[in-house]
Amino acid sequence: MEERTTIQISESLRRRIKVLASLRDIPYEDLLDSLIDVFETLIPFKTEKDFANFFEENLEKFGFKRIIEKRFGSSPTYIVEDIEGKRKNVGFELFAKDFERHKHDLSKVDCIVSLFSTVDSIGGVPVISLLKPESAKKVIGEFGNAKHTTVSIPSTLYKKIGELIKDTGFNSVSEYVTFMLREVLSRKDEEKGHEPLTEEDVEHIKRKLKALGYL
Amino acid sequence: MLKNKEKKLDEAKEMPKILVDSDTAVDLENLAYGVYSPLEGFMLGEEFFSVLDNMRLPNDLPWTLPIVFSVDEKKVSLFKEGDEVALFYPADNPIGFLRVEEVYRYSKEEYALKVFKTKSLEHPGVAKVYGLGDFLVGGKIWLVGETPNPYKQYTLYPAETRILFREKGWRTIAGFQTRNVPHVGHEYVQKTALAFVDGIFINPVIGRKKKGDFTDDLILEAYNTLIKNYYKKDTVVMSILRYEMRYAGPREAIHHAIIRKNFGCTHFIVGRDHAGVGNYYKPYEAQEIFKDFPDLGIVPLFFREFFYCKKCGGIVNEKTCPHSEEFRFRFSGTLIRGKILKGEKPLPEIMRPEISELILSRKNPFVG
Numbered sequence A: 001m002e003e004r005t006t007i008q009i010s011e012s013l014r015r016r017i018k019v020l021a022s023l024r025d026i027p028y029e030d031l032l033d034s035l036i037d038v039f040e041t042l043i044p045f046k047t048e049k050d051f052a053n054f055f056e057e058n059l060e061k062f063g064f065k066r067i068i069e070k071r072f073g074s075s076p077t078y079i080v081e082d083i084e085g086k087r088k089n090v091g092f093e094l095f096a097k098d099f100e101r102h103k104h105d106l107s108k109v110d111c112i113v114s115l116f117s118t119v120d121s122i123g124g125v126p127v128i129s130l131l132k133p134e135s136a137k138k139v140i141g142e143f144g145n146a147k148h149t150t151v152s153i154p155s156t157l158y159k160k161i162g163e164l165i166k167d168t169g170f171n172s173v174s175e176y177v178t179f180m181l182r183e184v185l186s187r188k189d190e191e192k193g194h195e196p197l198t199e200e201d202v203e204h205i206k207r208k209l210k211a212l213g214y215l
Numbered sequence B: 001m002l003k004n005k006e007k008k009l010d011e012a013k014e015m016p017k018i019l020v021d022s023d024t025a026v027d028l029e030n031l032a033y034g035v036y037s038p039l040e041g042f043m044l045g046e047e048f049f050s051v052l053d054n055m056r057l058p059n060d061l062p063w064t065l066p067i068v069f070s071v072d073e074k075k076v077s078l079f080k081e082g083d084e085v086a087l088f089y090p091a092d093n094p095i096g097f098l099r100v101e102e103v104y105r106y107s108k109e110e111y112a113l114k115v116f117k118t119k120s121l122e123h124p125g126v127a128k129v130y131g132l133g134d135f136l137v138g139g140k141i142w143l144v145g146e147t148p149n150p151y152k153q154y155t156l157y158p159a160e161t162r163i164l165f166r167e168k169g170w171r172t173i174a175g176f177q178t179r180n181v182p183h184v185g186h187e188y189v190q191k192t193a194l195a196f197v198d199g200i201f202i203n204p205v206i207g208r209k210k211k212g213d214f215t216d217d218l219i220l221e222a223y224n225t226l227i228k229n230y231y232k233k234d235t236v237v238m239s240i241l242r243y244e245m246r247y248a249g250p251r252e253a254i255h256h257a258i259i260r261k262n263f264g265c266t267h268f269i270v271g272r273d274h275a276g277v278g279n280y281y282k283p284y285e286a287q288e289i290f291k292d293f294p295d296l297g298i299v300p301l302f303f304r305e306f307f308y309c310k311k312c313g314g315i316v317n318e319k320t321c322p323h324s325e326e327f328r329f330r331f332s333g334t335l336i337r338g339k340i341l342k343g344e345k346p347l348p349e350i351m352r353p354e355i356s357e358l359i360l361s362r363k364n365p366f367v368g
Helices: A011-024 A028-042 A048-057 A133-144 A155-164 A173-192 A199-211 B005-014 B022-032 B045-054 B108-116 B124-130 B158-168 B184-194 B216-230 B249-262 B285-292 B333-341 B353-360
Strands: A064-070 A078-082 A087-095 A111-116 A125-131 B017-019 B084-088 B094-099 B102-105 B135-143 B173-178 B199-206 B236-238 B267-270 B299-302 B306-309 B314-317 B328-330
Touching: A011 A028, A048 A087, A064 A087, A155 A173, A199 B158, B005 B094, B022 B084, B022 B094, B022 B135, B045 B102, B045 B108, B045 B135, B108 B124, B158 B199, B158 B236, B173 B184, B173 B249, B184 B199, B184 B267, B184 B306, B184 B314, B199 B216, B216 B236, B216 B353, B249 B267, B249 B285, B267 B285, B285 B299, B333 B353
Parallel strands: A087 A111, A111 A125, B017 B084, B173 B199, B173 B267, B199 B236, B267 B299
Antiparallel strands: A064 A078, A078 A087, B084 B094, B094 B135, B102 B135, B306 B314, B306 B328
């Protein structure tokens, strides 16, 4: 048996763990173990530095044009220029809540960039987060919803189709893409054809058609 | 048709027995013979609601009208899910079996509003829905018998028409749906289509109709007369479709097209107010709906309304005739009926004289 130890946690956190553990009918320790599994499997960034590299490579997707200054270890972590050319002080965390946990000064930043956040703002400071609770709901929703799902196409193609369908009666790119794909798939179905009849069946039908005067 | 029919009929002695109406019996035959392909039975709940909401089956294939088997509270107590029931029509004639996969409730109002766009009981399709039982039973069917059919010599099923078209060497076939005796406007539409395809498949609907429609006998005889006198040999085939009109306008136009695809047609003619009744649908709504179905697998041929123009001296339409209304004779069913009821022949520009004479020779040309 592995050595046991004791960790001190707040009463409110203990209650949250207790609820989750009882819902699954497992001990606290197993719950924590599975939560760590989820974290390690789904989150590709183990450290803030890993996430920082990703942020810097995908700056535009976060709404920024360029990095003016980088100050790891202090706050703001980044001074950037946004897409409108404005200078912004950026707090940077794996989890947005860590900004307060690390006791950073909210008044010194214009926004907080994080990997995950359950809130849109902290103390009035907007949070730009890669993963939100809605992201998980979307993934599950798409999986469970048979009516529609999301297909990713290049943005340039999306824009071209948007231009193409103006004044055509198609209300959206999705509607047009659905139309085109259904057309393509129906051609494939036609190629498959119908179940073949036996020679005996065909001869029987021909005899009937002759008897009725059709042939 | 079921291969081990005798064995199944023997088993049927132990099964719950249900007497169905003639419309359900005909649907059963259509399911069995592939007229409603890809359906193989009465719709399950998932299929029914998908058709109401999306005009498609759950696998995304186009399908616009529910094909359902309804029962009332008394009948539903005779069986449970997983049972097989024997279906009879008429009472002494076992026609098929249904494996009860699901029994479900539905809203008649939702059915009517989504399929017919109205819940007015004046609409014959809506009235029929409100007359259905409160439960729908879904499941695969097997046919073992035949429903009484006075038009056997005119009845062909999809496997048969496909072979017929192949034997005739037709590669392109335009299906023509009708529930009327032909006037010159119909003939013009058919012959215009014939200019583009190898053959025309005239497929009159035979079955329960509304009051004032021409009788089935007369429709068939009138077409025989027309084909004999005015069509080139080997360009036309006529066989009947045993089917109950729903009068669901645009949705039914798609349904009719799917049926004709199953018969082997490559094209389907859609005219003005196809499958409509009263003023529930816009005149060309049944054509517009086709834009939502690029995957039907049959090409719709849209025709605007044709009319006779005295000044043009022929059959024309809005696109081809520059003259005003005073020169035009419309192919109005109401006007034709009015003339016939007065014992008068419609003008030869409107109806071929042979057809007019045939109709006038009948004591009761209309459904009473």
